[in-house]
Amino acid sequence: MDYLKDLNEPQLNAVQAIEGPVMIIAGAGSGKTRVLTYRIAFLIQHGIDPFHILALTFTNKAAREMKERIAKVVGESEAKNLWMGTFHSIFARILRIESEKIGYPNNFTIYDTDDAKSLLKSIINELGLEDKIYKPNIIYNRISSAKNSLINARQYIKHPDITTDDQLSGKPKMGLIYEKYEMRCFKAGAMDFDDLLLKTYELFKKHPDVLYKYQNRFRFIMVDEFQDTNHAQYAIIKMLAALHQNICVVGDDAQSIYAFRGANIENILNFEKDYPDLQTFKLEQNYRSTKNIVNAANCIIEKNTQQHKKNVWTSNHTGNKIKVFRATTDNEEGNFVAQQIFENRMNQQLQYSDFAVLYRTNAQSRALEEALRRFNIPYRIYGGLSFYQRKEIKDLLAYFRIVINPHDEEALKRIINYPARGIGKTTLEKLVATAGENEVSIWTLMSHLHEIKLGLSPGVLKKIEEFMVMIRSFASMIYTHNAFDLASHIASSSGLLKELYNDKTPEGVSRYENIQELLNGIKEFCEQETTEENGHSLPKFMEEIALLTDADNEKDDDPNKVSLMTIHSSKGLEFPYVFIVGMEENLFPSQLSINSRQDLEEERRLFYVAVTRAMKQVYLSFALNRYRYGQLIMSEPSRFLAEIDREYLEISLPSQGLSSLGNGGIPSGNNRTSANQYHIPKGSGLKKISSSPNPLFSGPSEPITAFQPGVEVMHGKFGRGTILQVEGNDLNRMATIRFQDGEKKLLLKFAKLTLIKS
DNA sequence: CCAAAGATTGTCACA
DNA sequence: CAATCTTTGG
Numbered sequence: 001m002d003y004l005k006d007l008n009e010p011q012l013n014a015v016q017a018i019e020g021p022v023m024i025i026a027g028a029g030s031g032k033t034r035v036l037t038y039r040i041a042f043l044i045q046h047g048i049d050p051f052h053i054l055a056l057t058f059t060n061k062a063a064r065e066m067k068e069r070i071a072k073v074v075g076e077s078e079a080k081n082l083w084m085g086t087f088h089s090i091f092a093r094i095l096r097i098e099s100e101k102i103g104y105p106n107n108f109t110i111y112d113t114d115d116a117k118s119l120l121k122s123i124i125n126e127l128g129l130e131d132k133i134y135k136p137n138i139i140y141n142r143i144s145s146a147k148n149s150l151i152n153a154r155q156y157i158k159h160p161d162i163t164t165d166d167q168l169s170g171k172p173k174m175g176l177i178y179e180k181y182e183m184r185c186f187k188a189g190a191m192d193f194d195d196l197l198l199k200t201y202e203l204f205k206k207h208p209d210v211l212y213k214y215q216n217r218f219r220f221i222m223v224d225e226f227q228d229t230n231h232a233q234y235a236i237i238k239m240l241a242a243l244h245q246n247i248c249v250v251g252d253d254a255q256s257i258y259a260f261r262g263a264n265i266e267n268i269l270n271f272e273k274d275y276p277d278l279q280t281f282k283l284e285q286n287y288r289s290t291k292n293i294v295n296a297a298n299c300i301i302e303k304n305t306q307q308h309k310k311n312v313w314t315s316n317h318t319g320n321k322i323k324v325f326r327a328t329t330d331n332e333e334g335n336f337v338a339q340q341i342f343e344n345r346m347n348q349q350l351q352y353s354d355f356a357v358l359y360r361t362n363a364q365s366r367a368l369e370e371a372l373r374r375f376n377i378p379y380r381i382y383g384g385l386s387f388y389q390r391k392e393i394k395d396l397l398a399y400f401r402i403v404i405n406p407h408d409e410e411a412l413k414r415i416i417n418y419p420a421r422g423i424g425k426t427t428l429e430k431l432v433a434t435a436g437e438n439e440v441s442i443w444t445l446m447s448h449l450h451e452i453k454l455g456l457s458p459g460v461l462k463k464i465e466e467f468m469v470m471i472r473s474f475a476s477m478i479y480t481h482n483a484f485d486l487a488s489h490i491a492s493s494s495g496l497l498k499e500l501y502n503d504k505t506p507e508g509v510s511r512y513e514n515i516q517e518l519l520n521g522i523k524e525f526c527e528q529e530t531t532e533e534n535g536h537s538l539p540k541f542m543e544e545i546a547l548l549t550d551a552d553n554e555k556d557d558d559p560n561k562v563s564l565m566t567i568h569s570s571k572g573l574e575f576p577y578v579f580i581v582g583m584e585e586n587l588f589p590s591q592l593s594i595n596s597r598q599d600l601e602e603e604r605r606l607f608y609v610a611v612t613r614a615m616k617q618v619y620l621s622f623a624l625n626r627y628r629y630g631q632l633i634m635s636e637p638s639r640f641l642a643e644i645d646r647e648y649l650e651i652s653l654p655s656q657g658l659s660s661l662g663n664g665g666i667p668s669g670n671n672r673t674s675a676n677q678y679h680i681p682k683g684s685g686l687k688k689i690s691s692s693p694n695p696l697f698s699g700p701s702e703p704i705t706a707f708q709p710g711v712e713v714m715h716g717k718f719g720r721g722t723i724l725q726v727e728g729n730d731l732n733r734m735a736t737i738r739f740q741d742g743e744k745k746l747l748l749k750f751a752k753l754t755l756i757k758s
Numbered sequence: 759c760c761a762a763a764g765a766t767t768g769t770c771a772c773a
Numbered sequence: 774c775a776a777t778c779t780t781t782g783g
Binding site for chain 2: 058086087088110113193194196257258260261360361362363417420422424426547548566567568588590591592606628629
């Protein structure tokens with residue numbers, strides 16, 4: 001067991017404590033993954049059958065990597081039986097096996113967020129509710145958090161606190177929507193992400209025999225990133241571990257950054273209560289970063305009141321100070337990043353992959369991308385619109401989904417008339433509404449159309465029939481053909497491929513290529529070895545991709561690229577050089593967080609995570625002016641900058657003579673001085689771009705105030721006209737104008753009007 | 759029924 | 774700004 005030599009004392013102790021409940025508090029960069037990996041290897045080498053081990057990780061990628069590392073220690077065949085994956089994918093696997101116990105088909109669909117919101121929207125419409133009040137987004141989040149608290153629709157409606165809450169917020173029908181939503185998902189044979197947890201919980205609750213089976217299967221349970229588990233996840237693992245009590249959780253409360261989706265730091269505290277004979281290990285030595293980085297990170301997290309005290313330290317070099325950069329605009333910030341990468345790579349013989357750029361919101365990536373392109377620096381963006389979220393891909397996947405599960409309502413809505421086959425909006429609406437009223441799936445309804453008179457024309461009925469025949473013919477091939485053959489067949493005989501092929505616009509061409517890429521992916525999938533029955537079937541492929549994270553579908557065509565990602569998705573990763581951009585108030589910390597202590601502390605932990613990704617060098621930058629919502633707005637530097645002790649920082653400024661920072665700049669220690677000192681002194685010659693009274697109204701046009709009743713104007717499309725009336729104020733000023741072909745109401749900020757001087 | 763233009767609205771992070 | 778929803782003209 002040579003590998004045990006790689007471990008320091010607390011790590012070794014944690015690895016060897018294999019019996020009973022164990023909690024490992026692992027500071028950033030303290031070798032947590034190594035401990036987890038070795039612990040599993042240690043279990044296996046002590047005669048524990050891998051079959052009895054369950055390991056829950058945060059991403060599939062982490063699971064895959066860990067599995068590979070374990071395989072290296074204990075051998076391929078030993079590692080094979082290990083169940084390792086995300087909560088969602090593991091529970092989905094269990095649910096597919098046990099689905100009939102809860103009345104679901106085993107080929108159930110997993111609705112993604114878009115599907116769920118689209119279903120909610122149609123429910124809100126059918127109920128005749130005002131969608132200004134019942135916004136699908138908000139409703140979705142409310143249902144999601146109910147599910148994460150293990151509250152189903154029936155319990156929701158009965159819950160007095162919740163219903164009062166909904167009354168007060170003006171949404172008395174909330175419970176009704178939840179109920180309908182639950183019913184529709186059930187009829188469609190679909191589960192959303194949260195259902196994967198809730199239904200697993202209900203399955204175990206209602207079927208003790210099933211629970212018992214899995215308790216005996218998973219005698220050793222390990223949970224990574226424990227600080228980010230929510231109530232439902234915790235409740236389930238607690239049930240699973242109840243019999244054997246061999247549960248080991250690994251986490252760091254300082255890195256809890258998913259409270260917004262129900263993650264509960266309290267789980268760490270509860271864990272101590274739930275398992276009094278708990279053994280706790282603390283990993284505090286950081287192997288990743290320089291002293292400066294570790295110390296700066298400690299400064300940050302110290303400001304939080306809610307935290308377990310930890311003493312993270314390192315014996316690494318002191319390293320460089322953190323460089324702070326102030327840019328005038330977001331574009332300049334991008335240029336700074338690109339230039340630094342360019343120079344550092346040149347001077348120090350580095351790889352592009354040694355650099356990462358982290359931001360708070362995905363929207364910030366654009367300025368960075370542009371700058372990197374200008375410098376010819378290859379980069380890779382994680383997150384944002386992933387491959388599987390592109391329209392053309394979702395369309396084809398919708399075909400696959402409905403072939404596998406014809407009751408899948410959202411898939412059906414997507415493709416029943418794409419490519420156009422004469423089943424229009426009106427028809428579809430009728431079908432959806434009738435199916436909803438009768439609590440059956442649309443497919444079931446369509447199968448009985450000849451018995452139910454919906455007033456559809458014979459032509460439409462025939463087209464529906466044709467559609468169903470097509471889907472059935474695809475469905476008959478599910479297990480007779482492998483995923484690739486069936487997928488290609490569907491892509492061409494549905495007409496989808498042809499539709500895209502005929503589109504010769506650049507976007508159309510790229511869509512066509514994307515479809516080809518998807519098909520290639522399926523081909524690769526079919527070429528993988530498998531021992532499973534129907535291992536290469538389309539349903540298996542769909543299972544595989546339903547729960548992929550964008551961190552998972554990594555194509556390493558050229559791994560030597562700069563990484564761009566949100567701080568959230570950087571969790572668990574490390575890079576030698578890390579740029580943290582957009583260090584501005586209202587962006588980081590986000591404006592939604594600054595009114596609540598709790599939310600602010602989560603932002604601060606997020607900052608902590610960002611800084612601790614770096615091994616050698618951290619850069620912090622902010623821009624004084626930034627485009628948001630297409631408008632240039634002014635920003636103030638983030639309060640977080642002032643929270644790092646001055647001795648770990650080096651402030652570099654652009655070349656323009658800016659002396660005010662020369663002798664102070666950033667306050668040190670607890671000094672809560674306003675970040676204003678980063679601002680450009682008056683008279684520095686730099687303009688406050690956004691101080692223009694009307695930033696939208698730029699270009700050659702007239703000032704907006706020139707348009708008054710009686711004035712003659714010229715419009716690009718409608719021609720000459722006379723202003724009759726002007727209403728509204730400022731940017732939303734609207735004018736009623738009489739043109740030759742009638743009166744029009746136009747928003748002055750959009751209408752390109754020219755004054756006609758008389 | 760459909761495409762194109764016009765209007766509106768939103769963006770915090772994720773499986 | 775960009776994605777999405779709504780209106781409008783064919």
